[in-house]
Amino acid sequence: MAYELRRKDLEPLLLGAAFFGSGGGGTIESARHLAEHFVTGDYYPTDTVKVVSVDEATEGAAVMVAYLGAPEAINSATYPLGPVTAVQNVQARLASQSTKLAYVMPPESGALGFTVAALVAAKLGLAVIDADGAGRAVPSLPMLTFAAAEIDPRPAFLVSQGGLCVELDVTPRNSNQGGPTHQRDVSAIVEQMMRPVVADPEFGQFGGLAMWVMKPAEIRRATPIHGTLTRALELGRALQAGRIGSAQQMIGYLAEHCGIAARAISEPGELVSAEVDTSGGFDVGKVHIQAGQRTYTVLYQNESLLAWDSANPQPIVLSPDSVAYFVGGEGQAIFSNGDLLQDDGSLNPVIGKRPVTLIAWRAEAELRKPGLILDSFMQLLNTLGYLGPYVPLETLHAARKGEAA
Template identity: 85%
Template sequence: MAYEIRREDLEPLLLGGAFFGSGGGGTIESARHLAAHFVAGDYYPADTVKVVSVDEATEGAAVMVAYLGAPEAINQATYPIGPVTAVQNVAARLASQSTKLAYVMPPESGALGFTVAVLVAAKLGLAIIDADGAGRAVPSLPMLTFAAAEIDPRPAFLVSQGGLSVELDVTPRAGSNGGPTHQRDVSAIVEQMMRPVVADPEFGQFGGLAMWVMTPADIGRATPIRGTLTRALELGRAVQAGQIGTVPEMTRYLKEHCGLAARAISEPGELVSAEVDTAGGFDVGKIRIRSGSHTYTVIYQNESLLVWDSQRAHPVVLSPDSVAYYVGGEGQSIYSNGDLVQSDGSLNPDIGKRPVTLIAWRAEAEISKPGLNLDSFVQLLNSLGYLGPYVPLDKLASIHRGDAS
């Protein structure tokens, strides 16, 4: 059922989005920086946004909107100028074809993804659809359900914060939209074209992206993962209200309210080191947590993709399964990779010696079944040094117990 998001809802929304973002989806810092300026006035005509379900999105076309690039670079943005301009370009193109743009869609679950979609909708008088393309954050476009559904990626606009607009147009080999094979290939090609663009000095490692225009008929088949914005908002509210203050309370909430069989895959430990390098629009690195004789290493490319335990002969989490940090003690409990690691590569001093626990859960079925989405995750895991197949979280746990059946 439709409802409104108000300015005061952005903090719980971005907190919940960060938790479900599997370490990525933009930083809490960047999302808060943008949210702080969400006030009705010169830039935003209103400070409320309508949220609709997939089934309610019948009044026009929708487009996915996002920031693309390195979290550290995006932290500097005050207003979502690039994403707004990209959506305006799409709206103008559709208007020339007598089609109305009525909705925006976040690409993924994440603090920044949800916040940007809300702010763009507020700026342009659009509604936001309560769904996304993965139910977690992802490093590349072919990992999203929009790509797997073979939605035509044209038009696709990438716009810098300074207003430089680039349209990416991969012409089909045959027909007006190309065949299914072409559409599966083209999302990867567009991704490969975009990364060098955002790395250009004019873009400064990030830009606003609008692509995957969907008719009401397309919206349903492209978004099997639904209710994710509401899920994040409600979890963030529960955290703010003090209903979730421990790891057991978090895993219990996820089971009872989200239907997720989440569990702690590490003992509480201390954040001990980090490595990070920013290149091509990605923050790539490792975060290590030490607990007794165990050292847990989270390997990420913006998003957490792989977790090793020094006492195990195999990974303990493989993407697309999700893993989140839960920080105990006084203060904020949810952090993304970009919030844990500072721009100089040092650890966030706000964490100190507070206990850090890794909580993991299985990916949504739609992105973990054989096909483009899962293939894209496995290819990325291969590039990070894991050369085996995807093994779901519960089966990894069975291997650890000595029962691989």
């Protein structure tokens, strides 16, 4: 059922989305920075955003909109200038074809992705569809259901905060749309073309992206993962209300309200170090948590992809399965990878010595089945040094229990 978001709803929305983002999806800091400027005035004509379900999205076309680039770089944005201009370019292209753009959709679950989609919708008088392309955040475009559904990626506009617009047009071979195999390849090609663009000084490591225009008949096929904005909003409200004060309470909430069988994959420990390198539109790094004699290490490329326990010979979680941080004690409990460090590279003092627990859960079915999405995750894990197959979270957990016994 359709409903409206207001400025006060953006904080719980971005908090809940950050948890589901598996360490990525943009920083809470960048999402908050954008949200605090969401007021009716010279930039925004309204302070409300309409959210519609996939079934209700029948009044026109939809387009995916996002920031693409390094989370630390995006922290400086005050208004979503690049994403807005990118969508305006899509609107103009569709208007020339007598097609109406009615909806925007976030690419993934994440604080920045949901916030940007909401703000672009408010700016342009559109609605946001209550769905996304992964149910978590992902490092690359081929990992999204839009790519797996072989939605034509043209037109695709990438726009800097300063208004420099680049259109990426990968012309299909053989026919107007190309064959199914070609369309799967195109998302990877577009990704490879975009990363050097955002790394250019004119873009400063990030830009606004609009691509994957979907007609109403294509929206359902392209978005099998539904209700993710509402899920994030409700989790954020529960956090704000103090109903989730520990990792175990979070696990209980996920089971009861989201149907997610999450589990703690670490003992509560202290965040002892984190490292990051920003290049090519990615934040790449490691996070280390010390719990007694054990060191838990999370490897990420914007999003957390792999976690290790120093007491075990194999990983304790592999993407596309998700892993999130839960910080106990007083204060904010949810942090993305980019929120763990300050601009000078030091650890975020808000966390201090508060207990940090890693919570993991299995990815949506669409991300786990053989094909483009899972292959893309495995290729990325190979670059991080993992050369084995995808092993589901519950299998890894059972193996750890067996070793402990």
